[in-house]
Structures are given as C-alpha cells and as structure tokens.
Amino acid sequence: MSVVAWIAVGSLAVWLWLLLGQGFFWRTDQRLPPRTEPAEGQWPYVVVVVPARDEAAVLPRSLPSLLAQDYPGGAEVILVDDGSSDGTGKLARALSYQYAGLPLTVVSPGDPGPGWTGKLWAVRQGIELARACDPEYLLLTDADIAHEPDSLRELVAAAHGGGFDLVSLMARLRVSSEWERLLVPAFVYFFAQLYPFRWVNRAGSRTAAAAGGCVLLRTDAAVRARVPESIRGAVIDDVSLAKAVQRSGGRIWLGLAERVDSVRPYPRLADLWRMVSRSAYAQLRHSPLLLLGTVLGLALVYLVPPYAVGTGLLTGDATAGWTGFAAWAVMAGSYVPMLRYYRQTVALAPLLPLTALLYTLMTVDSAVQLHRGRGAAWKGRTYSRPEAAPDR
Template identity: 70%
Template sequence: MTFLVWVSGLSLVVWVWLTACHGMFWRTDQRLPARAEPARWPSVAVVVPARDEAGVLSASLPGLLAQKYPGQARVILVDDHSSDGTGALAERLGAQGGLPLTVAVPPPLPAGWTGKLWALRHGVELAGDVDHLLLTDADIAHGPTSLADLVAAAETDGLDLVSQMARLRVATGWERLIVPAFVYFFAQLYPFRRSNRPGARTAAAAGGCSLVRRTALERAGGVAAIRGAVIDDVSLARAVKRTGGATWLGLADQVDSVRPYPHLGELWRMVSRSAYAQLRHSPLLLAGTVLGLGLVYLVPPVAVAAGAAAGRPALWGTGAAAWALMAGTFVPMLRYYRQPAAAAVLLPFTAGLYLLMTVDSAVQHWRGRGAAWKGRTY
C-alpha cells in the first residue's frame, strides 16, 4: 500500500508537469485565424491519393471541386489501382463542374514506397510548377473556403507547411469514446503550440489536410524523402522543418473526415496499424510506453479505489487529484467535439484500450502483418 501511495504521488507530479509545462497541449485554441487576402493568389494543385474510396468519395470530392478560390487551382485524384470503381466515380463527379479535375493512375508500386506516398509523388509530378500543393485524403470533406483560408495563412505568415487536423466523425458510441482521445493523445505527443514555434524540435502535421509550398517540398527532397514512412504526415513536417521551412498545425473548423468507424474493430485497426511504427518498432520504447500509460492514466483510478477501500486518505487524495487534472485537460477536446464534459472521467478506460491497441500493433508487426492498409502490408 505504501508503494502505491508513492506511485500515485508520482502520477500526480507527472500530471502537474503535463498540465503546466508540456506546451499547453490540452488547449484547443490553435485554429486557422482569418487572414487578409494576398496581393496575388498563387497557383495551387490539390492532390488526392485514393485507393478503394468509392464509399466516401461522393461525400468529399464535390466539396473540393466547389472550392471558392480566387486564383488558379486544379484537383488531381490519383487512383491507386482501386478495385471498386473509384476512378470512374471521380470522373463522373468531376463532370458535374467546379475546379478542373484530372484522374490519373500511377505506375505499379515499387519496393520501398508506401502506396499513399507513391500516389502522392505521381500527383505532385502531374501538378508541375504550381506555387502550392494541397495534399488531402479522399475521405476529407472541405468547406467552401478551406483552400483559400489555407493559402491566405501561408502567404500572410510566410509558412511553408500549413496543416489542419480534420474533425473526425463521432456518430456512434465507440467513436465518441475513442476519437476525441485519439486527437488528445496526438496533441500530447506533438503539442501544437510547440510544433508551431520556429526553431522548436517538435514538428507535426495532419496528413488529411496539408498545404505545402512546392519549393519547400523540393528543398526537403520531395515526396521521395519520406517514401517509406507509415506516419507520413509527421515525417513530412519534420523534413520541411529540418530544411529551414516554417510549419503550422491546428484544429480544423471546416475540414471534416467522412470516413465512418462505427465499431470498435475499425477504430482498433485505425490506431494499431501505425502505433508501433510511432515507436520506431523498438521493444524498449514499447515497454516504456506501456509503463508510462499505466503510470499516467491507470494508476489514478486504481489509487482512488484502493484508497477508498483501505481508508487511506493520502492514497485516495493523490489519485483523485491526478484523475481530476487528467479529466480537466481532456474537457477542451470534448467540447471541440461537442461531447459532454462529464465523459472526461472515462479517459482512463479509453487509455487502457489504447495501451492494448499499441501492444497489438507490436504483435502484428512481429507476425509480419503490421501497418496493413487497403490490402497492403508495410
């Protein structure tokens, strides 16, 4: 029991540090502010890699084609050898009007590349000498001024990479439990404010919506520089920042994911396919992560229960204080997702699920089935 008191006290100290000293990761105020219109609207190519996306394309592509952009813009959808008619559907949607649409098929996937990045490379080549490239996923729906807002921010603030974390769907019970925590944990790994600070080592982006200056991408080595990355968005931000580029990442207000994750199984696969890659496939980092998650998220409720059962106020009090800080830092993300603040007390349970997903990601990697997506395993 004395050991548990010490451990719960350590957990409380960690939560005090996370709350006050870790880049204010829990704040949700990093949003794309209104910007003045640039003197000249630069040219933009929107590149959409798509593999077997017919189920979501009708809800996402029309919004891209209907962008109210004052300058020259076009959309390039790269059909990555889909088997569900993704390319044909895109062409039918493009025929309804809007920005010019090109549907292309890349050459066969070479060794050493992930499918998404090979498709992006092909789309970037087709784009030619444009000023900016908007790299966006096929399941991302953009509001009518999304492209103009991104470009205005890049031009006004001299940014080489402007990225928005799309608002994911929270329609089912499992989505409401898992999704806000997913973004919360991402922000804890890569505090947005710290990533946005010039010269800071932290660099992150959201792959679903990233506007990158073409010259900055070329300076970073092009898409080929990150060709084997499973977590391609963070890798892109690091490459741009490492070569002197300025990056910005924030939460989106008019960029939404339309991909459904109605059951725990789909959400589990979404997390587990890349969790071990995030740990650089290191058993040592995996062990540290499991211990860290246990200390930070699981010890507080255990301490509360054990302290109440044993009549130990010190144990109960430290556990409750740590749990309160945990829940309090989670409330802003719940509000962003329009979920009740009371759901914050469930974060330890959700963190326990993420711990299991991370372990499962390592197990799948060791079995040769890691990072599986759309029929491919990396």
Template identity: 70%
Template sequence: MNAVSWVPVASLLAWVWLLLGQGFFWRTDVRLPRSSEPDSWPSVAIVVPARDEAEVLPLTLPTLLAQEYPGTAEVVLVDDGSRDGTGELARTLAAEHGGLPLTVSSPGEPEPGWTGKLWAVRHGTALARAHADPAYLLLTDADIAHSPDSLRRLVAAAVSARLDLVSQMARLRVSAPWERLLVPAFVYFFAQLFPFRWVNSASARTAAAAGGCALVRAGAAERAGVPESIRGAVIDDVALGREVQRTGGRIWLGLADSVASVRPYRGLRPLWRMVSRSAYAQLRYNPVLLAATVTGLVLVYLVPPVAACTGSLAGAAAWALMAGSYLPIARYYRVPLWTAPLLPFTAALYLLMTVDSAVQHRKGRGAAWKGRTYSPSTRSPEPPPANSGPAA
C-alpha cells in the first residue's frame, strides 16, 4: 500500500474520531434543560438591535410583544441607523398589536471600535437598566420569531439550572433550494466546532452562544463587562459565551423548538455572504489556520467521495459515516434525507466561502454587513476555533 492509499484510511479514522470523540456534535437532542417554574418570576428586558429590518419585523416583533410571561417584561428595539423606516414600523406594530411595552430608540452611529450590533445592544441594555434594572436580558435578533411561551421557558430553565447564559440556535428558514442545501449544514458545522455537550458541561472549556436568542443574567453580563468587553467582535455570540464563561458564569447552548428565524435567503449569493463575512474572523485572520482548515476540509470531506469513486473501501466507509452523521440535522430541518450524501459538495462550498472570506479581508471589505465595513484596527480578537472544520 503506497502513501496515497493511506489518505482514505486517514479520512476514515478522522470520521471515527469525530463521531466518538467530538462531543457527539451530530446529535440534535440538546434542548432546553428540564425546569420547574420559579416561585417569583424575575424581570426581563428584551433587547432587539435592528438595522433595515422592515421586511421581517411584521413577522417577528408581534411575537415578542405577545409573550405570555408571568413576570415584568419590556421590549427595547434599537433602531441602528435604518434607512427603511424600521423604527417607525416598530411603533406602528406596537400600536396595532399591543402586549408588552415597547421602547424604540436610536443611538446614532457607532463609536470607533464598536460593531453596529453591539453598539445597539449597549444602548438598549443601558435604556433597560435605566427603566427597570431587569434581572435578565434577552438579546434577540430582529429576524427571530418566538412562540408565546418562549421567554417563560428560557427564564424557567435559567433559574432552575442556575445558568447565567441560556442560548438557543433558532431554527433557520429552509424553504428555497439553496437554503435546504446550505442552512442545515451551517448548524451542523457550528455544532462540530462548538459541541453543545462540551459547552454545557460544568467543567467546560469550550464556550459559545447563539446570538439570535440569548438570555443572560444581568449580573453576569455586568461581571463580564458585556457588551463593552466584546465591542468589536464580528462573531459576537461566541464572544458573549466566552466572556460569560471566562468570568465564572455557567452557560448553556442548544437547539430551539420554539424560536425560528424568518429571514429569507433568496439564492446562493446572500447565503455565501452570510458565511464569508465572518468565516476568516473565526480563524483569527490567521493564514496558517486558514491553510490548516482547508487541508482538514479536504481530508475529512472531499477525499472520501473521490476515493470511494475510485474503489476505495475506506473512502466509501468514511463517506457513509459522514452521511450518517448528517441525518439527524436533516431530520431536524425536515429536508430530504438524500441531501446527506451531498455533504461533501456542501462542504466544498463552505471551503470556498472561507477562502473568499480571507480574500475579501485582504481587500479590506471582509467584515462588511448592511453598508458597514469593520477594519482590522476596530475589531477585538475573535475566539479561537475549537477544532479544524468550516468556520461558522
């Protein structure tokens, strides 16, 4: 057996290790921990940073205003320099739907060193603390819709399990063909980088969070200096989890049953941009890590199908393990199971997105989103990758 023949064997061994030694990342049964309702419900402020979100706000803001929460809660929507009437629309929706009290405010353009989203979060949390000094902050994106009991369940889980940060990966939209191919893989790769069971362990060293739905205890946020301590982070959710954990907080991350994103990705281009804008940040803008990631992707995802097509049993076995590990996330998203064997093709696209992210970074427009580009001098360090694999 020559050296080339050992490559599919190496891929097979890599998949055996990933399936058994990477926190069972492929499983989709990590949901909110069991909880009992507290005797006294703590106060909560729901902070929603929003920039040019008029398209999705009618589908999401009413779900926040309609939260069936036994305690005191309010919604603070921060209009981050929108040009599509987001702030005015939010006030109109509140007048039409009623429910929880809504405050709409705008902080103006971010100060140097801040990303727009975290600048909006800073303004929103300051307003909330001035209004009622809430015990918890729910940080949720403007494209996220919540079931009526979402806040109640989040708070019950946080109080019962004594958690400082509870976050759920919202179920993303998978209506269009490219969404069905790429979106489940996005969550799959994220879980591979940050296995939920590792994050949720009491002795965890792996930290992450899901920025679309993150309930954080106000005291833990203050102790961690959030959002000031992560003010330039492009991957702000992972940075949030890292800072809360670093300062002694207990964190939890899992998949959502009652929280969903309604943002449409019409075609490949917007999905490509979603990934490429932050993929190189996940690698700390390090070309050595980029080269290692590309090598790892080729070995783990691309070698097996190529080797299988040339008659390699090891390649075929690696491809089968790969596809099998993808079935749970395919079922979770209710996409056709035949997309599982296509994971090498999907991984190749993510590889290209990651390389494109590095290229765009070198051109000075890598971390660009909704009309803003953040230069390297204004960004705080990103968290290191948990292992090799597609940057989420």
C-alpha cells in the first residue's frame, strides 16, 4: 500500500477508537439527571452571581430571565459590574426596576488584584457578598445567558436529587450567522471530545469539566475547594473550577442545556476567532511540544481523510480513497447528533474537516499571540501568560 493509504488506515483506526472508546462523546443525551425536589418549605436559599463587563448589549435579554425565576425558595441576584465602560451597572439597576421578581444587588469591585483574571475577581466579590446571606447554593452564570423561568428550580432539584456539589449546563450557543452555523456546533463537539460528559458524570472519574455560563455550586463545596482563590489566574475558569471541586472530594455533573441559551452574537469569523484564540494555547499549557502534537493529531484525525479521498480520485489509489472515505464517513456521522441538537442541517457534517482546520489555525494563532507578548486579550484586558486548568 502507498504511504497515504497507510496514514488513512491510521486515521480510520483512530476514528473507530474515538467512536467507541472516548466516552461516546458524540452522543447528546447527557441532559439534566432525574430531579428530586425538596419538600415544600425546605427549598434551599440560592444567590445568583453574575460577573459582567461591558454587557449592555446583551443584558436586556438575559437579566430579566434571572429576575423572573419561578423558584419556590429564597433567592436573589448579585451582578458584579467589572469595570464596565458602557453603563452595564446602571442598565442592570434600571432593568430591576422595570421587571418585578428576584431582588438585585449591583456592586463594582474595582480593578482585579494581582494574579487575578477579571472574571474570577468579579466572581470573588460576588461570592463574598453572597456568603453574608448564608446560601446553600451559588448559581454562577454569565451575563449573556438567558434562563427559562424554571431553570433555577430544575438545577437545584437535580443537585438535590443526585447529591451533586456542582451541576453545570452547557448553554445552547447562538447559531444565526453562517459562521456560527459552521463553527459553533463544532466548538461544543470538540469540547465534548476533550471532556466526554459521561466520564465527567461518572462517580470516581478523574475527568473534570464544567461550562462556565451556568454552574450551580454548593457553597460548602466552594469553601472546601477554596473557590475562586485557588483558580484565580485561570482563563479557562470553568474547567479549573470543576477540577478544584473534584479534587476536594465534590461530585460534579455536566450536560447539555435544553432551556438555557447564550444570547451573545458571534456574527463574523473574527468574533469567533478571538473567542477561541484567547485561551486555546493556555489549554495546551503554553507548551510548543503539546502544540505540535495537537496540530499533527488534528491533521491525522480530521484532514487526512479528505486528503486521502482526493489522492484516491487523482491517482487511482483505491485503498487510500476508500479508507479515507470510510474515516470521513465515521467522522461526519459522529457529528450529526450535535448538528441535530443545534437544529442545523446534517449537510454541514462533511464540512467538519474545514471547521477543524479553522480551529487548528486559531490554536496556532493563540500561541503566536502569546509569544508576541499579547497573551489572552478580552474586553480591553490582556493576560500575558494565562493559566490553564491546573492539575493540582
């Protein structure tokens, strides 16, 4: 067989292993586990903490959904205005006057302390203020996340019924523009491939992850894990949070959301590029060797199959062509459930190699920006060497 055919065989073998041996990552059936509601009058007190920096564009669609939560117990919302320049705090107060519902407190903590990322500094201030109310749970949710009225009730019932210290939902991201349709479902697909939800949710598992947009966290678990102090420099804060809770003995659960949505738009390729590249190299612990291995691995898994098909068509190498086609078919088939979850046409499935190529270039660009001294830039802040999710 030709060299291309042998490489295509390797790609197909990897795909068969991924399909069957990587926690069935491609399935989308990890939704909220069975819920057991507390007895009437025994619903725990919850404080919702919302870190917000320059979120005036999305706040009118997200904050009212929190204020309107239909929750049987006591609850309140704390919005931490993290140095916004667009009137986020003022708008939040105006929205609380306009919409009846949960009480809202808006605080402005000032600039982050040394070694802190902006979001985690804001979360710290919100948690410190929340502890004065002695809540049993904290709901950490981003300012661009809209919740259905029963969201908090369902999250608490899931945590109560399953004995979980952390319950996190991967909010359904917006898919309106052409670039969003091409790239957003794949973003969640790749995340699940890296952190298979089944493995995260398995008792005693060493795999830990969360989705930062929606995290219900037991307060005493946060204290045991020293959250957020123990992860104060992490840009990939959601995975870091889950690992900290797991290491401290807490049980965690992660799944796909059905009634929790992100309203933040990413209409252009540049918008999605910035979102990914700001932290991709941190996930690789700023290691050139890990970057090289990642690029080669992505090429083998996602780019070799269409290349082998092309080689087979152009040179008559039937073994390379058919093996590449088989690997491409397995790849596309594994992507279909995620496309259906996002209500997108399955015709996008064969384009996954193109999407993977774009994500590979974003990862390389993340490393280039760091070595140029620009680091992770987000909303006017730059972190020269952002931390990945710590191992210990």
